[in-house]
Amino acid sequence: MAKGKNQKFKLYRLAQIMLEKTDEDHFLTMAEIKEELARYEITAERKSLYNDLRDLEVLGIEVAGEPCGGGYRYHVVERPFEIPELKLLVDVIQSSKFITARKSNQLIAKLEKLASKYEASALQRQVFVAGRIKTMNETIYYNVDTIHGAIAKNRKIHFQYYQWNVKKEMELRHGGAYYHISPWGLSWDAENYYLVGYDSDAEQIKHYRVDKMLKITLSEEAREGKEFFQKLDMAAYAKKSFGMYGGKEEAVKLLVKNDLAGVIIDRFGKDVMMVPADEARFTVKVDVQVSGQFLGWIFALGDGVEILGPPSVRARMNQEILRLADRYKGEEMEENDRI
Template sequence: MKSSRLVSILLLLQTRGRMTAAQLAEELEVSVRTVYRDVEALSAAGVPLYGDAGHAGGYRLLDGYRTRLTGLTADEAEALFLAGVPGPAAELGLGSVLAAAQLKVRAALPPELRAHADRVGGRFHLDAPGWYAEADETPYLTAVADAVWNSRVLHILYRRWREPTDVERRLEPYGLVLKAGRWYVIAGPGPRTFRVDQILRLAVTDEEFTRPDGFDLAAYWAAYQRDFHDRLRPAEAVVRLAPGVTLDRTTGHRTEQDGWTRATVPIESVDHAHAEFLRLGSGIEVLEPPELRERIARTVAELAERYGNAATHGGH
């Protein structure tokens, strides 16, 4: 801890210039006496650190004493400070680590690049979760992250959407993904995807696992998202649309002589398409699949009979 604190004092003075012992103590959350001892240790190690007495005094480094990161462009320096998202880092228990890392990078930047990085922090703030979604409770996130890092097997009680809802699973956690404010753990065997907020109970074991050679977390997630969207609309319907009627996601448009348009529409299921197409009333005719056409025909016949009876009763 002391060595880390000494580095922090050095970087704070390098970044901010003159600071008093009280300011350093507040920043590092230690006593002023501890700061005095640390300053003495830095001086004994040959660091050109000087103390000025008086009301405007404090500690400072000899001008020109600094380490610099070389080879960074202004755009790269800006990207470094845009990449650190404080919210997710804090959820993983890495908030202070992120702050320390940014401090070290900032201290090592030349003044002109430091100005670019500071401008990013003042003008861009990343907030991943949506407005209308409640924040997920993820009490086991830190434990999952530790297991990912240390390659430890997890035993969990997991809640899924189908029966039986609560199931026990053995996981070999390969990685964590944050998507739209929600954490997912990618785990073997499989691999498979689990929502961290749906873990009801968790036990970290001493059993170690070996991550598959060549496993690419980013590539897996990209493929998982493609499969997810494909599963949303696994089937297709062929329809005719009246003039002026449109549907999203249609393909293979062909305008017929009567002005109607023949098109192919991806559908999630017959049930979902049945409800969706009925809203268009007489503006749509379903040609395929046969089971969807027949179901809509039955619904229309039932409605015609119902409203026909209503008209008859109203006439009396």
Template sequence: MSRDRVLAIINCLSTYSSKDEPITLQKIKAILKQEYGLDLKDKMIRNELNYLQSPESSYPVVKEKNKNNYKENVYFLKEMAFQVHELRYLMDAISAARFISPTETRQLLYKLRGLTDEVTSKLLANELVLSESKVTIEHFAENIQTLHEAIRAKRCVKFQYGRYNVDKKFVLSREGGFYEVIPLGVVWSQEYYYLIAQEREKEKIIQYRIDRMSNVLKTEDSFSPIPGFNLKNHVAHLFNMFSGEKGNIAIEFDHHLINVVIDRFGIDARIKKISDTRFLLETEGIVSDGLVRWLLTWGADAKAVRPAELVEKMKKEVERYQGLYT
């Protein structure tokens, strides 16, 4: 067995064969000669294929009878690194991600299609329409990696933070001063990456859009995990990634919104029917502007019941709406 010959055959099969379109020994022979410069005898190729069909092979090859010529065998790799639907999931996620620039999106999609054979690659040609709001963010990938490394090493980070103004100029907060925080986790929500963090010397946990960060640096200061903090639970209680105070929330909904509520709070949400048209949701969550705006999405079909702070926030926001149209 020649290592180079075996690798060439594996590459040949992974590129030009599939379960639906296996290839013959003569086709393998022609490809090996044309693309790899290997002029091999049939017996030599057959020996390598026999090895790849054995239990010792890490790349199991399947041999079948050719449907078009029963006297001839055809071959394909038994298992590919990715199934076609798995590659489709990855490609669609990359296409939809606003923080991946159009150029990098095209490069990544091309690389993903290269992970399978030519036949399967053609099945992936119908790509998801790219988001029109994709943007190019300088050093975004490096910033993400720096944050992950800091969380793993339990090191604090510092960064500058800003937003666009109405003149479409990116303006740094705190006159360009650095935020110094304890990084608790990175999450991807609503097409954006967020850093969940606690600012130094403060108790409040805040969400920062990573695409609004610049000059992200890992510091020498270490930190200890916050006792009892659970990143998954924290994110589950947020609405549109707004910060606020946690509380026991009760909201009335019209029956037609039951699937909206289950999608947001899960099948185990505490739901009680209170009339032929309304049901009550009781849950724990963050009382914030994000929750207010989410409830206003459903108009009069959703009504905040408690806490009083949430009810008051809803009243004030409704008054603002009324003021716009008088």
């Protein structure tokens, strides 16, 4: 049999064919494998293909054969990712607000290549999420990589930071001046990615939304603030902060209705100690950074949660209640005004 002109790519193409066209439910016979190789101008004898299929194991691709009629049919039996795992990754990418729609589609297309063409169609049905708000900052994908690189190299970073104005325009903060921050970690909170770093000028830990950071560059300066982060538990830090808004850290005691136990566990974890107060309520003490967002979280839970202490936090909640009452006091609105 005359050899095809692309014989040197034989094993590569065989791996590509088996990964793309076979899975647990789809198989290729030896004749079909030869036919697929011929599309790439590669010839193969049956005996050599047996050896080639065994050689694929060296590449981490396990192929099994099973009887079919008077012969055998073959398929890939194990892949780096199972379909449920790939679906989970697709859902995470699609629901991640910090990844742009375009980058989401690119990443999902790459994940599809880890499945057979038949399984990839199942991933495609997972892609559409109606009304999902995605970031418009394409550079975040690379910002994260740059930040990780700075952490690995123990270097500070420079960047500009922006906010949206009422004209829906990006507006640089601090007049466009660059921030000089020592990056120590990344945190995920409320669908956003945050850089957690040390501001040497302010001598404190600060955090910044990564999708609002522009023109990140590595500094020649070594990071500072090591003494702060050596004693900082990043997971605990994120748990104490509501919406990554800072505030004075306090041990706050709450009185909570029993039916909100799940809300407390979801927010603070199963390690919190919930002490029965009566048949319908329990108390719990949690470490939080007291901010407007924390108070708003308490407001949202209505009469299901009450702050018992410390007095300073109760006083702050009372001030917020009075401020809101003053804002909304007045004559009752007419029905048309409400609409």
